[in-house]
Amino acid sequence: MSDNQTLLKTPLFDLLTAAGGKMVPFASYAMPVQFPMGIMGEHNHTRSKAGLFDVSHMGQCYIRSLDGRDPAAALERLMPGALQSLKPGKMRYSMLLNDDGGMEDDLMVTRSFEPDGMLYVVVNAACKDKDYAIIEEKLAGKVALEPLEDRALIALQGPKAEEVLASLAPGATELGFMEATMITLEGTVCWVSRSGYTGEDGYEISVPSSDAEALARRLLSHELVEPIGLGARDSLRLEAGLCLSGHDFNASITPVEAAVTFALGKKRRLTGDFPGGEKILAQLAEGTSRLLVGIKPQGRAPAREGTIIQDTSGNDIGILTSGGFGPTVGGPIAMGFVSAEFAAVGTEINLIVRGKSLPARVANTPFVAQRYKRKIT
Amino acid sequence: MIKFTEEHEWLLVDGDTVTVGITDYAQKALGDVVFVELPEVGASFGKDEDAAVVESVKAASDVFAPISGEIMDVNGALEDDPSLVNSAAMDAGWFFKMKASDMSEMDAMMDETGYNDFVAGLE
CATH class of the missing domain: 2.40.30.110 (Aminomethyltransferase beta-barrel domains)
Incomplete structure (x- = not known):
């Protein structure tokens, strides 16, 4: 375990190590690649019941307006999704583009219920420093980016995820796919979305770091829930046909080449008002x-x-x-x-x-x- | 007589016929085996050359010919049911049988007690 000493630890490190997680370096963090159940068992458990994933290494941030305008209008200068039309509590998959139309990273953008239209954004762990720097540099004066370093992120995925979360908070059933809201879990107000990266129904729960272990422990105490490592996370997302940043795309790959054109807003694919827009519109018209x-x-x-x-x-x-x-x-x-x-x-x-x-x-x-x-x- | 290598392979020695497999420690470290690629019967290998491949959900690993010799037989059952490597590493999950060309290559290998001590030292 000496290799792990220089690695960052999430708020669930101790709990998941005690649960038998085999810790490996991943994006500067010590993360469990598998548990005693094994990758195959964990994969099948998630497809049939509910798996708990620690995704606290991912970058969570708030993006607020600095100029009184919609912060989504600012983000649209860097992303091709229809973000301004996001209503409170709705989320969208999008991507951060460079001037060549290449995908620096993919991410989730959610509209909060704050009156100023504040956005909650989740980016990939390995890209968070780069992504934050791009947003802060390119949108200087327009938005303020506030990294949420004091929050853990727990994904609960699988056909029984709804039943499990509803046992803590009945309101969890009311969320639809790609919707988010505040839900009190174990006495703590959490930001919960109905989303994930396994192809299954499920939730992602943003919880204050100080309360994360207690919540994860409570979820894991449910007979339908097992902890799941990075190994099964990868086989689950690959079966679901979902791209992995840095593998299936990188900064030299456009959304058209990566076949994620569903993330291009309808109006935006007419105007091309995003980085690399001319190239991406040409690819949409003529192919790649x-x-x-x-x-x-x-x-x-x-x-x-x-x-x-x-x-x-x-x-x-x-x-x-x-x-x-x-x-x-x-x-x-x-x-x-x-x-x-x-x-x-x-x-x-x-x-x-x-x-x-x-x-x-x-x-x-x-x-x-x-x-x-x-x-x- | 059974011998073990530091690469976590076992050799069941019967005259100059040697059955080769991977140990229980090795199968646990690999995790769920989903594919095994076996050598051709009749192929010859030098000691420590790559002879077979075992793939878990996560990664591919080489299985070495632990001695020099010719492949006499392979365990075709692994092609239909690779999980035998997990469930029966030490018997039904064997990989191949070799005809040893130099029996002395096994002299320095560990016996069962020696291997158990070796594994205990790794944990």
């Missing part, structure tokens, strides 16, 4: 030379990130950005970039694994159907 696609190896061998993709004639056409075994799928799954002419679902390709050419096909994502609880409106 490379595209992120789902990939299903036809055999049993998993193919990992970095695996070369070839066409059936042996020409290099791309590279895997994520890959492994999907426990719910019951076989290997992957995502990767291919040249656009090979991006159609069903296209036969080969993956070069340990010098051997293994057959695979371009596949639809998600690999496992998402089961979000959307409100019928």
Whole structure:
């Protein structure tokens, strides 16, 4: 454990270590990669019951207006989503773009209930310093960014997450997918959203650090809840077809190339009033030379990130950005970039694994159907 | 006679036929095994060369030929049910059988007591 001594610890470190978490370095933090149940068991538990994930390493911040205008209008200068139209308690997936239209990071933006329209933003752990610096530099004088260093973030994911959280606070059932509100849990006011990154129904709970361990302990005491590590978090999000920052995209990849155009606001994709807008609009109209696609190896061998993709004639056409075994799928799954002419679902390709050419096909994502609880409106 | 390596492989020695697998300690460290790639029967390996691959949900690991020799047989059951490596590491989860070309390569290997002490020192 000596390697962990220089690493940052979340407020749940002691609790999750005591629960048997095998701690590894991740984005400068000591985080559990797995628990005694094992990655496969944890994955299946989350798909059938409820898993508790410590995601306190992620960056939580408030963004307030400094000029009396909507802070979402300022953020829209850096992001392509329809953020100004966010009503209080609604959230959206978006991304921070650079001037080339590349995705510096992806993130969640939520409108608070504060009268000034304050936004609550959650960014990836490995990107938080960079993201904060970009926002503060590019939007200087327009917004103030307040990192919430004193808050933990707990994700409760799975088909039984609603039942579990409702046992602490019946009001939790009223939230719809991508909605957030304040809920009192164990006597502490928490900021709770119905969201997550597993493809399952579930919640993300922002809780003051000082109360995080007690809340996590209470949730874990429920018979339907088990702690889940980074290993299963990765297999769950890959089955759900969700991109991972720094793997499936980076600062040189546009939202069109990463196939996340759903995050481009309807009006904004007409005006292109965001960084790299001209390039992104051109890609929307004419397509891109490379595209992120789902990939299903036809055999049993998993193919990992970095695996070369070839066409059936042996020409290099791309590279895997994520890959492994999907426990719910019951076989290997992957995502990767291919040249656009090979991006159609069903296209036969080969993956070069340990010098051997293994057959695979371009596949639809998600690999496992998402089961979000959307409100019928 | 059973021998063990510091790479957490076991060798069941019967004359010059040696059955090779990974230890219970190794399977626990790997986690749930989802794929095993076995060598071709008839292939020859030098001591410590990569002979097989075992993949868990998380990562791929090499299995070494612990001795020099020729592959006589492989455990085809692992291709249908890789989880045998977890559930029966020390018997039904064996990987391959080799014909040893130099029995003396096993002289310095640990016996069961020695290996148990070795593992205890790691924990």
